[in-house]
Amino acid sequence: MKDPLGYSGLHVVVTGAASGMGAATARILVQLGARVTGVDVKPTQAPVDLVIEADLRDPDSIAEAAATINGPVHAVFSCAGLPGGAFPPVDVLLVNFVGARHFVELLLPKIAPGGAIAAIASNAAMGWQLQLSDLMELVTIDGFGAGKKWCEENTQRMEPDAYSFSKKVLNAWVASRAATLITEGIRLNCINPGPTDTAMMPHFVEHSGAQIVDAFVGPIGRHSTAEEQAWPLVFLNSPRSSYVNGETFTTDGGFFGAVQTGQLDLASLFGEAGQQT
Ligand SMILES: NC(=O)c1ccc[n+]([C@@H]2O[C@H](COP(=O)([O-])OP(=O)(O)OC[C@H]3O[C@@H](n4cnc5c(N)ncnc54)[C@H](O)[C@@H]3O)[C@@H](O)[C@H]2O)c1
Numbered sequence: 001m002k003d004p005l006g007y008s009g010l011h012v013v014v015t016g017a018a019s020g021m022g023a024a025t026a027r028i029l030v031q032l033g034a035r036v037t038g039v040d041v042k043p044t045q046a047p048v049d050l051v052i053e054a055d056l057r058d059p060d061s062i063a064e065a066a067a068t069i070n071g072p073v074h075a076v077f078s079c080a081g082l083p084g085g086a087f088p089p090v091d092v093l094l095v096n097f098v099g100a101r102h103f104v105e106l107l108l109p110k111i112a113p114g115g116a117i118a119a120i121a122s123n124a125a126m127g128w129q130l131q132l133s134d135l136m137e138l139v140t141i142d143g144f145g146a147g148k149k150w151c152e153e154n155t156q157r158m159e160p161d162a163y164s165f166s167k168k169v170l171n172a173w174v175a176s177r178a179a180t181l182i183t184e185g186i187r188l189n190c191i192n193p194g195p196t197d198t199a200m201m202p203h204f205v206e207h208s209g210a211q212i213v214d215a216f217v218g219p220i221g222r223h224s225t226a227e228e229q230a231w232p233l234v235f236l237n238s239p240r241s242s243y244v245n246g247e248t249f250t251t252d253g254g255f256f257g258a259v260q261t262g263q264l265d266l267a268s269l270f271g272e273a274g275q276q277t
Helices: 020-031 059-068 089-110 128-139 144-153 162-184 201-208 210-215 226-237 255-260 266-274
Strands: 011-015 035-040 050-053 073-078 111-120 187-193 248-251
Touching: 011 020, 011 089, 020 035, 020 073, 020 226, 059 089, 059 144, 073 089, 073 226, 089 111, 089 144, 089 162, 111 162, 111 226, 128 144, 128 162, 162 187, 162 248, 187 226, 201 210, 210 266, 226 248
Parallel strands: 011 035, 011 073, 035 050, 073 111, 111 187, 187 248
Antiparallel strands: none
C-alpha cells in the first residue's frame, strides 16, 4: 500500500517543533509527504514548510500565530511543553494546557471534518480520573484570560505539583472535549509518555531526582526516544485512525499496566517521595 498513514498532501501544524518529540514528529510528517507548519517559542531547525515563532504564555502571540496559518488544517500536533521546577507554576499551566487549548480552539474554524488533534500529556498524570472534579473546574473555564486567572488563584491546589496537574487537566480536557468535537467530525486524543530522552529530561532529573525519574521507567528498563513517542502521535492523527477519539493513550513501555496489575508497587518504588506522587 502506498502512503499507508494517509498524510501525503495534508497540511499539519506541530507545536514544540523546535525540539524533542515535536521536532521528531515534524521530521516524520515531512517524510510522510505532509505540508508541515512548525510553531515554537524557539527557532525551529526541522525541515518544515513554514516556521512560526509564538509564545503559548501570551494570548496575543497565540492569536497572531493562529491567524498566520492558512486553512485548511488537517491535523494539529500539540507537543510544546514546559517542565516544572525551574519554571513558575502558572507558566507551566499556560504552556501545557491553557495556551495549548487556546491555540487549538482558535484553529478549529480552519480544521475540516475528518481533521484531528493529538496532544502530549504524561504518565505523571496517572490517576487523573480520581481528581476529575478538581480538573473539570479548569477544563470547563473557557478562554485564555479566565483560564489564566483560575491558575493564578489556585496554584496551591495543583496536586501533586504544577507539571503533573497540567498533564492531568490535559487528559480530562481530551476525554471531555473529544465528545463535543466529534459531532463536528474532528477527533481529539493524547499520549501519556514515560521518561523520554529529550532536552526536558535534565530538568526532570534536577527537579524530581534521578530516583523518581527511574521509578517511572518500569519493566521496559530504559527511557523512550523522541521518535518512539512521535509515531503513536502520528498514528492517532492519521485519517486511518478515524474511529479513535477521546483516547488518553499510555505510551510508557508498560509501566502503568505493571502498576495496575500489582507488579510494581508505587510506595516502595518511590519511597518517601512516592507518598507525594
Ligand atoms: N521528556 C519526557 O520525559 C516527557 C515525558 C512525558 C511527557 N513529556 C511532554 O512531551 C512534550 C514534548 O516535550 P519534550 O520532552 O520533547 O521536551 P523539549 O523541551 O525537547 O520540547 C518542548 C518544546 O516546547 C517548546 N516550548 C516551551 N515553552 C513554550 C512556549 N511558551 N511557547 C511555545 N513553545 C514552547 C520548547 O521551545 C521546546 O521546543 C511536552 O509537553 C512534555 O511535557 C515529556
